[in-house]
Amino acid sequence: MPSVLPDGEPMPEDGALPRHALDGSGQRPLGFYLHVPYCATRCGYCDFNTYTASELRGSGGALASRDNYAETVAEEIRLARKVLGDDPRPVETVFVGGGTPTLLPAADLGRMIATIRDEFGLAEDAEVSTEANPESVDPRYLEELRAAGFNRVSFGMQSARQHVLKILDRTHTPGRPEACVAEARAAGFEHVNLDLIYGTPGESDDDWRASLDAVLGAAPDHVSAYALIVEEGTQLARRIRRGEVPMTDDDAHADRYLIAEETLSAAGFSWYEVSNWATSEAGRCRHNELYWRGADWWGAGPGAHSHVGGVRWWNVKHPGAYAQALSEGRSPGAGREVLSEEDRRVERILLELRLEEGCPLALLKPAGAAAAARALADGLLRAEAYEQGRAALTLRGRLLADAVVRDLVD
Template sequence: MPSVLPDGEPVPDDGALPGHALAGAAGRPLGFYLHVPYCATRCGYCDFNTYTASELRGSGGVLASRDNYADTLAQEIRLARKALGDDPRPVETVFVGGGTPTLLAAADLTRVLGVIRAEFGLAPDAEVTTEANPETVDPRYLADLRAGGFNRVSFGMQSARPHVLRVLDRTHTPGRPQACVAEAHAAGFEHVNLDLIYGTPGESDDDWRASLEAAVGAGPDHVSAYALIVEEGTQLARRVRRGEIPPTDDDVHADRYLLAEQALTAAGYGWYEVSNWATAPAARCRHNELYWRGADWWGAGPGAHSHVGGVRWWNVKHPGAYAQALAESRSPGAGRELLTDEDRRVERVLLELRLSDGLPLDLLRPPGARAAARAAADGLLDPAAHAAGRAVLTLRGRLLADAVVRDLVD
């Protein structure tokens, strides 16, 4: 697979955490991320830790099978319970991602959720999300998920235009994601997201407007819109390198972002993170906010990353190796790192600046504070927020967010 795990110190076989990791845990939210690494086909732009059936055949045996994957995830959840000891926190968010989680039976997904409920308890208002490929669900499947405790679903739409979907190697039928939103609402889902991608080679401004109009017209309460990134090692990168399709263009990305902001704001959505818009605060993705604010989460599944109290670790990537470790009552962790106070400060700057309420200026060191003052004078940060002690991106600042944050972390 093209993505590479970082180096790190070994993870103990029992997954035990240093004593300081749970200090003050009662004041931090706890979430679970469950990674489902299976896909029916590989999208050309994807570099996630995912596997098709042909890629797994002969490389992991029965242990890598998705038929028993729910049981394997359950083993790691029980390991998490032991590692976290008497931590009394109920789980506030669960997010099932992939891959294509909905290649598993709805009963498998709800069974794994049941293990989290049994081992940790779920907060009364817990947010429980799964990603879904539009072609892998139907009204019955969605109803079963809702009855099993899921209350949020995120559909991968990407584009409303068939020729754009072809470049991305997406296999769903145009119009199917919008139909899924209606089916999810009918099944009783409170919150529904549509994911969009802009800047695909061959996509025009009119194509992007059509995708935005289709997404808004479907009536989700949340829309995510991401610039296409051509990752090394992907089929899309190879096609660009061979000259079959043109590379992505930063100026085009900026223009498409402005179109998204205009269309979504006009339709009643408000940005709360650079790539995410919601109709109300209650419609925001609380699980992602947990990441962006440096809270605690346990990532279960091959290649999944976790963070608890300044300790970050990551699992082995291959489903077979992951299942083998758990079958032997060993942690599937491949490595971990202990974050210093400075590491955590830098991460707060990197992530919180992307949020609509920004970050407190007292997080910045003197060079970063001076950079923030310049950015406010240049219209990249809100001057009123700056005067009140916060760094908050303007619309122009959102377009240049990576450059702004590089200056502020100094």
């Protein structure tokens, strides 16, 4: 969850949505995102809405504590049930993110899932995921997660090289994420992801290849690989500004992406979103696909964002303020916006173009359609998809995805 909230109109105290938000909801999947804002330490590159114990000390008191956090989130889930009324949809995906969700006891994470099950019901084939720090879990913890209903786990690996992890202020030891994959498999997890970051200052192509080789040796069925983004206000941004570490350039990012695509494809992974690869369709992250395709999700937790039927809203950031609102029977929403048809059209292009199947050419206005024709001629869009009425990126197009999107939304 990003640390800066957008502007918007005030959120009603009861969290009520405009009547039109649930029109046609039966044709849209429903998911839940549960944000756990606690971390043992703050990584130097992190700009998410997270808090260490020292940052919370004296700020929000007991309300900000993680001891009763599961029940606080359960209160918001019960609020969601009231707001969505008699919406009959079972929940198809749940994703617990952070922060570090696995700083909470596995029983607490399970309590949140049980509340969703009690209030909404879970689809028979529901995907229930959590992020995990490799150093915060062990075989018993993973077994408890599996028993609580989790069937997918995502470990933050970032790199296999110690000096790269040090720049990122990651505290796990190389080799631990790979061991976690084996422990998760032994606990009964069918789907396991490893997260990687490329383009860290001081990382070489060989370092990146070593990380990819370590991932393949661990044999997860999903890999996410993201270019490092240096956010203003982070410790890493300050270090780069002081000249302590070098900034990685765009050419290095492109080279690392091509290495990832070549290595992962050769090992049987297929890309299905610009930064995500899976060994099978079943291995894809269905929750993220729900975001990319503009379905409905309720985000519970401090700073969490939600979207239902073209209405988007976001919660207050601080855990104390979040808990206070719910304890007083108020929505923790800080603001919301009702998306116009044009907003939704643009967002569809922005998100769907990142997917392997691309976005419908019918979404494009004349200027965007002309840009798509140019992108096709320049080898940025796939000819066979274009002939079928879709704008879908080639490998070269994936390297220039942001620029392609800017042209197509005109």
